[in-house]
Amino acid sequence: MPTPIACSCEDGVMYLAGKEDAEKEKETHNYLSKEEIKEKVHKYNLAVTDKLKMTLNSNGIYTGFIKVQMELCKPSQTAGKPAPSSNGCMNTLHISSTNTVGEVIEALLKKFLVTESPTKFALYKRCHREDQVYACKLSDREHPLYLRLVAGPRTDTLSFVLREHEIGEWEAFSLPELQNFLRILDKEEDEQLQNLKERYAAYRHKLEEALSQAWKPG
Numbered sequence: 001m002p003t004p005i006a007c008s009c010e011d012g013v014m015y016l017a018g019k020e021d022a023e024k025e026k027e028t029h030n031y032l033s034k035e036e037i038k039e040k041v042h043k044y045n046l047a048v049t050d051k052l053k054m055t056l057n058s059n060g061i062y063t064g065f066i067k068v069q070m071e072l073c074k075p076s077q078t079a080g081k082p083a084p085s086s087n088g089c090m091n092t093l094h095i096s097s098t099n100t101v102g103e104v105i106e107a108l109l110k111k112f113l114v115t116e117s118p119t120k121f122a123l124y125k126r127c128h129r130e131d132q133v134y135a136c137k138l139s140d141r142e143h144p145l146y147l148r149l150v151a152g153p154r155t156d157t158l159s160f161v162l163r164e165h166e167i168g169e170w171e172a173f174s175l176p177e178l179q180n181f182l183r184i185l186d187k188e189e190d191e192q193l194q195n196l197k198e199r200y201a202a203y204r205h206k207l208e209e210a211l212s213q214a215w216k217p218g
Helices: 019-032 036-046 101-111 144-151 175-214
Strands: 006-010 014-016 062-070 092-095 121-129 132-137 158-164
Touching: 006 175, 036 062, 036 144, 062 101, 062 144, 092 101, 092 144, 121 144, 144 158
Parallel strands: 014 132, 062 158
Antiparallel strands: 006 014, 062 092, 121 132, 121 158
């Protein structure tokens, strides 16, 4: 989720924008069973330290909280009145597992009376890997609460940032830097594929065991 990838680096944070994450999130999201979601919600709530727990409903939909850091570079247009100061502040939103990135962006802009189109803004996920900070632009189809659930409640593991779209920012980087960004993405893709293969192999083994037991003479 491969397409052109925009990259920038600000304040020690490497920003990567692409579609690979959305496809991986979609595959994993659809693969989780109700029991797996129930177990993850239970573990998540045990790790919560700020009382912002998740709630699992009987239909499999769960609700919870995400925190979004506002990092806007320019004043936003508002509906006839000054907008509340939003840049740099942390916002807590209560959402459900069905809410998409696009809906979260719209909710944040509505809260701060911003009249500009939501398409001018992007939601990033920021995470720490190998002593570096990475931020990836999320697709509008992704589900932030699912990402929060999988990562756990710690914001130093995963956090969300709202920024304006930055067009053409990759042009500021040299070819070796861009190639390094691609190597990072290739490594992450290989890790995800390996994890998926191991999971399917485990399920296949269990199924074959069940079949062998079923065919044994009674």
